[in-house]
Amino acid sequence: xxxxxxxxxxxxxxxxxxxxxxxxxxxxxxxxxxxxxxxxxxxxxxxxxx
Amino acid sequence: xxxxxxxxxxxxxxxxxxxxxxxxxxxxxxxxxxxxxxxxxxxxxxxxxxxxxxxxxxxxxxxxxxxxxxxxxxxxxxxxxxxxxxxxxxxxxxxxxxxxxxxxxxxxxxxxxxxxxxxxxxxxxxxxxxxxxxxxxxxxxxxxxxxxxxxxxxxxxxxxxxxxxxxxxxxxxxxxxxxxxxxxxxxxxxxxxxxxxxxxxxxxxxxxxxxxxxxxxxxxxxxxxxxxxxxxxxxxxxxxxxxxxxxxxxxxxxxxxxxxxxxxxxxxxxxxxxxxxxxxxxxxxxxxxxxxxxxxxxxxxxxxxxxxxxxxxxxxxxxxxxxxxxxxxxxxxxxxxxxxxxxxxxxxxxxxxxxxxxxxxxxxxxxxxxxxxxxxxxxxxxxxxxx
Numbered sequence: 001x002x003x004x005x006x007x008x009x010x011x012x013x014x015x016x017x018x019x020x021x022x023x024x025x026x027x028x029x030x031x032x033x034x035x036x037x038x039x040x041x042x043x044x045x046x047x048x049x050x
Numbered sequence: 051x052x053x054x055x056x057x058x059x060x061x062x063x064x065x066x067x068x069x070x071x072x073x074x075x076x077x078x079x080x081x082x083x084x085x086x087x088x089x090x091x092x093x094x095x096x097x098x099x100x101x102x103x104x105x106x107x108x109x110x111x112x113x114x115x116x117x118x119x120x121x122x123x124x125x126x127x128x129x130x131x132x133x134x135x136x137x138x139x140x141x142x143x144x145x146x147x148x149x150x151x152x153x154x155x156x157x158x159x160x161x162x163x164x165x166x167x168x169x170x171x172x173x174x175x176x177x178x179x180x181x182x183x184x185x186x187x188x189x190x191x192x193x194x195x196x197x198x199x200x201x202x203x204x205x206x207x208x209x210x211x212x213x214x215x216x217x218x219x220x221x222x223x224x225x226x227x228x229x230x231x232x233x234x235x236x237x238x239x240x241x242x243x244x245x246x247x248x249x250x251x252x253x254x255x256x257x258x259x260x261x262x263x264x265x266x267x268x269x270x271x272x273x274x275x276x277x278x279x280x281x282x283x284x285x286x287x288x289x290x291x292x293x294x295x296x297x298x299x300x301x302x303x304x305x306x307x308x309x310x311x312x313x314x315x316x317x318x319x320x321x322x323x324x325x326x327x328x329x330x331x332x333x334x335x336x337x338x339x340x341x342x343x344x345x346x347x348x349x350x351x352x353x354x355x356x357x358x359x360x361x362x363x364x365x366x367x368x369x370x371x372x373x374x375x376x377x378x379x380x381x382x383x384x385x386x387x388x389x390x391x392x393x394x395x396x397x398x399x400x401x402x403x404x405x406x407x408x409x410x411x412x413x414x415x416x417x418x419x420x421x422x423x424x425x426x427x428x429x430x431x432x433x434x435x436x437x
Contacts, residue, residue, distance in 0.1 A: 003071045004151070007059045007079065010096040011086075014052045021053045028092045029057065032082075036061075038341065042078045046060040 008050070025049070054095070075099070132179065141180050142167045145187060152189035162189040191374065222294050222308045225258055225267030230303045232264045233296060240293045242266060242307055246283040247408070254280040258291070258307065267305060279309065288312040322365065322373075329357050330375045337381065344385055351382035359405070373409050377402060380415040383422050392433070396426040 011028065015021040029047045036044040061078065065071035079097045086094040132138055145167050155162040164187035169179070178184045236242075245257040256269040256279055269279060283289055294308040336350035358377055379402040386395035399419050410416070 002062055002064045003068075003075075005061050005063065005075060005099055007061055008096075008098045009057045009059050009082070009094055011055050011057055012052055012093050012095050013055065014091045016051070018051075018053075021051070024092050025053075025055055032059070038338070040338075041064045042074050043062050044059055045062050046058075048058045048060075050056040050058050 004045070138179065141185075145182065145185050149187035151187070152192055153186050154192045155189060162191075164188060165190045166193045168193055220308075220310050222306050223269055225305045225307060226270045228267035228303060228305055229265050232260065232266050233303050233305055236260060236266065236293055236296060236305075238293055238295060242291045242293060244269070244279075244283065244289055244291055244309075246280060256280050256283065269307075269309075279311070282311050322361070325357075325361055326373060326375050329354050329361070332357075333375065333378050333381075336378065340381070340385055344389055348382065348385055348389075351378045351385070354378055355382070355402075362408070376409060376411050376415070377405075377407060380411065380418055383419055387422060387426070392426050392429050396423060396430065399423045399426070 011025065013021045013024050013028070015024055029049075033044055033047055036042075061075070063071045063074050063078070065074055079099075083094060083097055086092070146164055149164055152162040152164045166188055168186050168188050170184050170186055241261055243259045243261065243263070245259060247255045247257065249255045258266045258268060260266055279289070288311070290310045291307050293305060295306040297304050297306075332350055332354045336347045336354070339347040339350065355377055358373075358375065361373065379398060383395045383399050386392075386398065399422060402419070403423075411419075
């Protein structure tokens with residue numbers, strides 16, 4: 001059986017400018033997705049900024 | 051400066067039971083926290099389980115029973131304008147947003163995107179149009195299955211279905227795109243042959259020829275009461291058709307044919323269906339293996355290609371048209387190209403192109419493999435020149 005959950009993850013991003021922070025957040029989202037989307041038993045299917 | 055963001059992360063957890071799944075989710079949260087809480091520049095501060103996406107409490111079987119009940123209700127025409135109303139569009143969009151996966155597939159452990167919202171109890175049978183209890187999010191496949199004579203709605207209740215809706219089995223229909231020259235040589239009562247083809251842009255195509263195989267016209271598959279015809283032929287139903295009337299109207303000759311269908315061979319359908327699911331699962335496994343074990347992925351793609359050819363061979367002429375699983379040639383050739391096995395890649399593409407695939411590939415794949423073939427030819431030419 002497969003269950004699906006929504007997790008709310010709070011992330012703190014540090015940077016010198018808003019643009020840099022946005023870039024870092026994007027990179028972080030990509031890293032999470034690339035690392036966990038391919039997992040077999042527990043995998044991330046979607047990441048969205050709330 | 052430090053900014054704080056909330057990320058909504060949708061996670062899928064697989065397990066034997068609820069306890070195992072809960073434990074796996076906990077372990078996953080812990081892993082994420084341990085890995086990213088200590089980061090300096092981008093760090094996770096909290097992780098909370100927000101929602102558990104519920105399993106809809108309706109099974110495929112229950113839906114079949116409900117739909118059968120509805121089918122037994124008197125049939126009246128559906129007011130199509132309802133589906134264009136802003137109230138319905140809003141309700142539908144909101145429901146799909148809250149139920150992003152096909153609820154029937156989800157119940158069976160598969161995650162398929164929901165494409166449409168279906169009324170469990172039909173509106174013309176008194177179903178509530180906006181009540182969530184009467185709505186179910188379905189993928190295209192399950193939705194068409196629910197409505198079609200060959201789908202989940204009736205697969206266990208064939209007699210009931212055909213008994214109450216005789217117009218689906220016996221009906222007359224006016225042909226479109228007629229060939230007046232051939233038609234003028236026909237007469238009322240002549241037998242005609244229906245040709246089922248899965249054409250791009252018109253998957254419900256049913257052509258009509260005379261007994262010599264000369265084209266007369268085509269059945270208007272957009273006509274609501276007749277679109278079951280293509281489904282039925284796909285599922286192996288024998289169909290007889292005769293010319294009921296040829297008349298000369300202002301716009302030229304017109305032809306009305308009478309169609310009589312027999313029952314679908316459900317045993318054959320099920321046998322084929324199980325095999326197809328097996329192939330589809332193997333293709334998915336191969337896709338997952340592409341990153342970790344290319345050779346294994348290639349072998350699996352080749353194996354599934356052989357299985358599909360075998361399935362096509364065993365099935366009668368038109369049954370292959372409803373096969374949903376497509377040849378994995380696009381993936382196979384891509385992996386071979388990435389592996390720089392250009393000759394093999396070219397051979398696979400050419401071998402597929404020689405094969406008469408009645409089901410076609412997914413949209414855009416044909417063009418992709420054509421481009422890849424051209425690329426392979428160029429590359430092989432360059433390699434050959436160097437040698």
